[in-house]
Amino acid sequence: MDIVSQVLEKAAQDExxxxxxxxxHLEVEIDEGSLLAVDYNSFDTEKxxxxxxxxxxxxxxxxxxxxxxxxxxxxxxxxxxxxxxxLPKPRFVLPRTHRxxxxxxxxxxxxxxxxxxxxxxxxxxxxxxxxxxxxxxIPNYGYKRTQAESxxxxxxxxxxxxxPTLDHLSLKTTAKQEKRSKNELQRLRNLAKAKxxxxxxxxxxxxxxxxxTRQIATAVTVARSSTASVGKFxxxxxxxxxxxxxKEMVPGSKKNKQPMFKPGEEVKRNLGFVDKILSKRxxxxxxxxxxxxxxRQTDDESPRPKKRSKISKKGGKKPKGGKGKRDMHTKVGxxxxxxxx
Amino acid sequence: MKRLSEERTKLVFxxxxxxxxxxxxLLIDRPDGTYCFREQKEKVYYVSEKILSLxxxxxxxxxxxxxxxxxxxxxxxxxxxxxTALHYLAPYAQYKIWLKPSAEQQFLYGxxxxxxxxxxxxxxxxxxxxxxxxxxxxxPLGFGVAAKSTADCKHADPISTICFHQADIGEYIRSxxxxx
Numbered sequence: 001m002d003i004v005s006q007v008l009e010k011a012a013q014d015e016x017x018x019x020x021x022x023x024x025h026l027e028v029e030i031d032e033g034s035l036l037a038v039d040y041n042s043f044d045t046e047k048x049x050x051x052x053x054x055x056x057x058x059x060x061x062x063x064x065x066x067x068x069x070x071x072x073x074x075x076x077x078x079x080x081x082x083x084x085x086x087l088p089k090p091r092f093v094l095p096r097t098h099r100x101x102x103x104x105x106x107x108x109x110x111x112x113x114x115x116x117x118x119x120x121x122x123x124x125x126x127x128x129x130x131x132x133x134x135x136x137x138i139p140n141y142g143y144k145r146t147q148a149e150s151x152x153x154x155x156x157x158x159x160x161x162x163x164p165t166l167d168h169l170s171l172k173t174t175a176k177q178e179k180r181s182k183n184e185l186q187r188l189r190n191l192a193k194a195k196x197x198x199x200x201x202x203x204x205x206x207x208x209x210x211x212x213t214r215q216i217a218t219a220v221t222v223a224r225s226s227t228a229s230v231g232k233f234x235x236x237x238x239x240x241x242x243x244x245x246x247k248e249m250v251p252g253s254k255k256n257k258q259p260m261f262k263p264g265e266e267v268k269r270n271l272g273f274v275d276k277i278l279s280k281r282x283x284x285x286x287x288x289x290x291x292x293x294x295x296r297q298t299d300d301e302s303p304r305p306k307k308r309s310k311i312s313k314k315g316g317k318k319p320k321g322g323k324g325k326r327d328m329h330t331k332v333g334x335x336x337x338x339x340x341x
Numbered sequence: 342m343k344r345l346s347e348e349r350t351k352l353v354f355x356x357x358x359x360x361x362x363x364x365x366x367l368l369i370d371r372p373d374g375t376y377c378f379r380e381q382k383e384k385v386y387y388v389s390e391k392i393l394s395l396x397x398x399x400x401x402x403x404x405x406x407x408x409x410x411x412x413x414x415x416x417x418x419x420x421x422x423x424x425t426a427l428h429y430l431a432p433y434a435q436y437k438i439w440l441k442p443s444a445e446q447q448f449l450y451g452x453x454x455x456x457x458x459x460x461x462x463x464x465x466x467x468x469x470x471x472x473x474x475x476x477x478x479x480x481p482l483g484f485g486v487a488a489k490s491t492a493d494c495k496h497a498d499p500i501s502t503i504c505f506h507q508a509d510i511g512e513y514i515r516s517x518x519x520x521x
Binding site for chain 1: 344347350351354355358362363365366369370375377378
């Protein structure tokens with residue numbers, strides 16, 4: 001008994017060996033689930049000043065003791081020679097270390113479907129499908145898929161009118177490849193859209209840039225000739241023509257070539273032009289007496305004929321605009337003006 | 342050298358018919374050989390096939406002139422006659438004006454023809470008709486546009502303009518460097 005009392009005495013003296021009892025001014029808040037103890041008591045400022053390290057060590061030890069005490073109040077069980085307490089669910093809400101993940105941006109199709117209210121009842125596809133022909137499960141994609149495909153497609157079905165000289169097996173594969181690359185393009189476009197990256201447009205330009213089909217035609221014509229070889233090796237669609245309005249300005253475009261003439265044909269054409277022009281000209285009204293000689297000498301010094309025209313012409317008067325006897329039908333070069341009717 | 346395009350041919354012919362009317366056909370369809378209109382550096386030339394084939398051997402950048410220059414196309418697309426065309430206009434002219442010897446010099450200096458200088462005028466000349474100007478001894482001096490019809494000429498003042506000057510043979514000296 002002496003030994004026990006000795007030990008207890010020693011323990012009382014030794015600060016490190018303390019009882020499980022801890023006295024606190026304010027009760028320590030303990031969450032067993034997350035093994036958390038929160039001490040709201042204020043620090044002893046004097047002890048901090050004198051012996052800071054020891055004070056904190058002591059304080060921590062006391063709080064941990066309280067936590068341990070509480071843990072041992074929980075139901076325990078024995079697992080392999082060790083006593084284990086089962087912790088309840090944590091009550092304390094820990095803040096997240098990472099930010100909340102953003103919702104995944106919708107693909108173009110998903111957005112379209114959402115706008116239009118299209119609900120696809122497509123179920124999740126399984127990774128493998130049963131193939132009747134091969135009598136086994138083959139993967140829909142990925143590993144061993146092409147192997148199964150080649151096993152399956154040892155023969156290609158072709159219509160009666162198909163060209164027998166073509167390699168239909170390779171045609172089929174290229175068609176598939178094209179489909180795949182198109183899908184890849186769409187995937188990348190969706191990616192760019194989600195990341196808000198501007199991608200240069202391909203195909204038909206949008207109406208933001210070109211309001212008119214004629215403008216598009218103009219743009220196409222200009223674009224075609226914008227190569228180093230002024231569009232000489234650029235392919236054309238069947239029946240595709242250059243835009244008319246800029247044809248003459250575009251280098252390398254086929255200009256309206258003058259037709260080659262057979263000998264004598266040019267003369268005939270020119271005579272035709274003359275005939276046309278002469279027929280257009282208004283007949284000149286002959287004022288004088290036709291019985292007189294054509295070339296009559298006018299004697300300006302001689303007295304004037306008595307019959308004077310009433311319209312006396314004043315020399316030196318400025319002609320007024322719009323009163324000239326301009327023939328509106330004769331075509332002249334230069335800017336075309338609107339004719340008043 | 343190029344053949345004239347359809348539009349340009351029409352422009353040239355319209356201008357020529359103002360002076361020689363239907364006689365233009367005689368210029369186009371000649372019995373002494375085929376003559377044609379060709380374009381080179383905006384200038385219009387009237388050449389025989391023979392000369393044309395010879396001229397085609399000269400590189401276009403070195404070719405200054407061939408045949409007879411009838412005129413040129415202005416930057417605004419109009420056709421302007423040159424005095425060099427007079428050689429072909431004078432014999433076929435339908436409307437003529439004869440100048441008194443005193444008025445000849447005035448006209449050859451590039452002035453309009455006043456009533457006082459008018460010797461003779463073709464009957465029934467309409468206003469703004471293209472006319473060829475001759476001296477009294479039938480030497481072609483140039484061409485212009487009638488400012489007044491023949492009837493109006495009789496009553497006009499001596500100082501009033503009868504014919505607007507367009508080209509005269511004085512240009513051969515005055516604008517020697519530009520005229521080819």
